[in-house]
Amino acid sequence: MAFQELLNQVGSLGRFQILQMTFLLICSSLIYSHFLVENFTAAIPSHRCWVPILDNDTVSDNDSGILSHDAHLRISIPLDSNLRPEKCRRFIRLQWHLLHLNGSFSNVTVPDTEPCMEGWVYDRSTFISTTVTEWDLVCASQSMNSVAKFAFVIGGLIGHILGGYLSDRWLSESARWLIMTNKPQKGLEELRKAAHMNGMRSSGDRLTMEVVRTTMKNELEAARTKLSPRDLYRMPNLRKRICLMSLVRFVMWLSITGLMVHLQHLSNNIFLLQCLFGIVSIPANVAGNCLLNYMDRRIGQLLLMFLYGFSILATLFIPQEMQTLRIISATLGGAFCSAASTVNFVHANELYPTMIRATALGIISVAGSIGAALAPLFMILTTYSASLPWIIYGVLPILGGLLVLLLPETRNQSLPDSIEDVENE
Template identity: 30%
Template sequence: MGFTDLLEEVGGLGRFQLIHITLLSIPGLLMACQNLLNNFTAGIPAHHCTIPNLTTTLNLSTSEEGQISLLRAFIPLAESQLSKCSRYVQPQWHLSHTNHSQAVSPNLTEVETESCKDGWTYKRTEFISTIVSEWDLVCSLRPLKQMSQTIYMGGVLTGAIIFGGLSDKFGRKLLLTWSYFQLAALGTFTAFSSSYLAYCTLRFLTGMAVSGVILNTVSLKVEWIPTKTRTLVGSLSSLFFTFGQMILAGIAYGLKDWRKLHVAVCSPFFIIFLYSWWFSESARWLVLNGRLAEALQQLHRVARINGKDEAMEKITLEVLQSHMQKEVQSSKTVFTVYDLLRTPVMRRISLCLIAVWFSTSFAYYGLAMDLQKFGVNIYLMQLIFGAVDFPAKLVALVMLSFLGRRLTQGTCLLTSASIIFINIFIPKDMQILRTVLAVLGKGFTSASFTCVYLFTGELYPTVIRQTGMGFASTMARIGSMAAPVVLFLDEVFPALPSVVYGAAAILAGLTAFLLPETLNVTLPDTIEDVEEKWSKKTHRFQEQVQSESMTLDTLGQPAEESEDRQSSGLDAL
């Protein structure tokens, strides 16, 4: 009897698991808000140079066309629009009567201009306030807008490294509870930032907490779920994240103020922090850390909630110890990140997952961030991006259940790459078609995210699962940090960012086919389990033994002798 059998004894997917999974999934409604918050808190309002003594006049004007005509005397045109970063040194009053769409006269290029010495005036219809309008992150300071997202993702990266290792050492529940509190406190305090530096510092620390929540949530789910229901539970619980994207669109539209938005999406984690004490620590982790009495206590608690009172009498400390002797023995070994690369199969898994995690995150945030580039209302675009994830993840669920993890992972990435490349050749004036393709591409990368979280949790053994999750997802955070920076390449060549995103997705899609299949495979608990399950040498030997066994049976050799030979051969391995 292994741990999977013990789970079945205490109720399988019973009342406890359903409550446990639901409470762990609810925070996902707000996790999407954290990762995509920059679309709204760092949105760029329409703006132009501030003209002294003109603000009152413009505010009193009821006609937007009249305002633009008046501003034409002070601000030059840039690509048929009022310049955002310069103004005339001397007013050009004759231009206030010029048609707004009229081409710029050649002699106007000689008119002296200057930078926005008096700051900027922002249009407050789409956004009331953002960090861009708060600290004038426009023109020469515009890169700081993307930098704020990169710094946040740097925090998520750091959290993956730190919390991954700490969780394997101190437990999933403790680190998850702390991450909830850190996210609630620092995320809420971000709303009171008095400077850009303070804002970025708090966002970095909030990103660390986000990583702690994601990693420990995945492990606590996987380690309490029976093998046969992992696919269904993993896919359906990811829909909370999808629905959260749609919630973000509604909250952002209702508030339109970056400070209020931070409070709205971070303060609810105080409530989540309070109820998180109800969670049960992973019994797998407790066993593998030599805490058998606590593991037995957690198993009895689960059995009691699931109404399996007979299991409480049947599963004793001696039963637990005798049936998990190999796992208990492995708990005496201290594992590090080096163990992820030390053995052949673990090394192959880790290197492949690095490519898959990086490219999935890279392509996802390349499409999901900077929604203003689509020329559609940003709140509507966020709603559409969230809505398309529902059918995408349901398709992924069917594929994961019947085709397996490996084929699903590779197919989603290659399909997303194909859509990204197709979009390069669509003319810019066909904006609707370009937007539809971008939405579809984002849907497939989202499905890829659903698969890779489940896939990684199944590939790494319990003794080092959190360290492995942290290690693999570290590359995802690097990808999410690089995604906003790559957007600057459109100044060199407009299609270059799409080429980079698509190429990375193709590379990862092909790499995914090198990973072992985990559909309906029992979770490995030790590194030795991984090597035995997916070693190519083991597979070849098993096939050879099976072939020889069939040959001997055909010749009439007693079945018992054939079985003994197979057993001795496996022992020799």
């Protein structure tokens, strides 16, 4: 690989590269925290229908002071299949006879109940206020909570599109990209800058335009042809790589976002689960990078995406009463998805030639953002089955892992510098 020879002269991994990665990590940490905050700002607290005998401050002591709160609740709100107060319905009339059933519960016909006509009462012991309590996004309006999350995450899609045009304001441009886009003088300046920051000033000063042009001669000749994004799909191997990786990124981020913004559905202690996710993410990413040294890109992704998918499915079938086991399973899922993302990002960067890498990765990122934006909408399916969205979130990464096998292996392979390198493989 021609450019690697130039990079070795200025320091392939030194202070310059470390500073660039540090800046990117800071930006990424600020971005992803906004996605995770949805677990708290859009949390759904326990709720029930508002009923006059319990919640009307004007009710007299003679009307409500004799019976306990639980007794009033029993005669005002029907019980669900788990013998807990219904969240979305109440009795049309007070059912006084239920006080004399000694714990048994007689079936109540549909005409005896009605929706929450006068609003809801929320448990504010954990969350004083959320978007759900402010706008009553429960029961018949519960799907609007998913729509609100969709509107929030769609900003990530817009950001991926706009970010490509704004990124050069903040980071040094890639010397490889500058050279391949017929800007060798600027590319030489960036190489010298990197050499100086890496403590290799003498090596940088020895770099000349003649050295750059001679080393990158073949790649520069191939880069003279200007290509549009539409042209990328006219080349069989390149089209295959972009389409397959876009599909993998789509299903991966659909599942990961579905997990990350719906932690409340996995555990009663959302604060503990969120902390555990944060704790395991760093070692999981380190483990993902270490895995790259010992395992092929395809097999690594396949293994991690399988483990992630099965962790989600396992959490689904663990009873709610076994909270510790559910938290462990969900935390493992969070670790596996972090590691899988790391391997996927590396694999995607190694698949495409320099001159169109930014365009190809932009297309793939947009596909991932579309998947992330659609993830909250799948929770609308809970109106049919509470398990259905989680089955989808668990099965999709397994299918994505299988799709990775259709892509070429890039471990210990030279990065392609031109489209011809891809098409002639």
